[in-house]
Amino acid sequence: MRFRPEQHLRRQGDIRLVREEGNRLDCRSFVVWARRRGPDQPPAAGSRMAAVASIAAVGPAVQRNRAKRRLREVYRKHQSQVPAGFDLLVVARSAVNRRAFAELERTFVEACGRIA
Numbered sequence: 001m002r003f004r005p006e007q008h009l010r011r012q013g014d015i016r017l018v019r020e021e022g023n024r025l026d027c028r029s030f031v032v033w034a035r036r037r038g039p040d041q042p043p044a045a046g047s048r049m050a051a052v053a054s055i056a057a058v059g060p061a062v063q064r065n066r067a068k069r070r071l072r073e074v075y076r077k078h079q080s081q082v083p084a085g086f087d088l089l090v091v092a093r094s095a096v097n098r099r100a101f102a103e104l105e106r107t108f109v110e111a112c113g114r115i116a
Contacts, residue, residue, distance in 0.1 A: 006048070008050065009048040014087060015052075017087075018034070018087045018088070022087070025111045027107045028095060028107065029098075029103075030071060031093070032089070032108075033091070034087070034088050036083075036085055036086055046084055047079065047087065047088060049075045049082075049089075051071040051075075052068075052090070053068050053091075053092035067097055070096060070097070070101065071090045071096065074101075082112050
């Protein structure tokens with residue numbers, strides 16, 4: 001499955017809503033904030049996602065970009081596990097680049113099970 005443009009969570013206001021009103025799931029190497037879209041939000045059949053990596057948490061640009069690429073790929077491969085109509089904000093921590101990709105996938109799937 002592709003990571004299509006309509007699956008990207010881009011607007012700062014939408015990201016802020018997920019952070020303020022969503023549920024927080026701590027996954028050790030990243031944090032998932034999940035929020036069900038309301039009726040005033042744009043309708044979409046699936047879920048939307050934004051990956052965030054800060055300088056303080058992850059490090060310089062190369063490491064931040066790698067962390068976001070890894071998180072987007074985990075989402076892309078397992079987007080069918082995310083309940084429809086949810087917006088996700090995935091915040092990287094420093095451990096995201098040190099963990100095996102299979103471990104990141106397993107952790108993400110477990111988090112998706114806890115969202116619903």
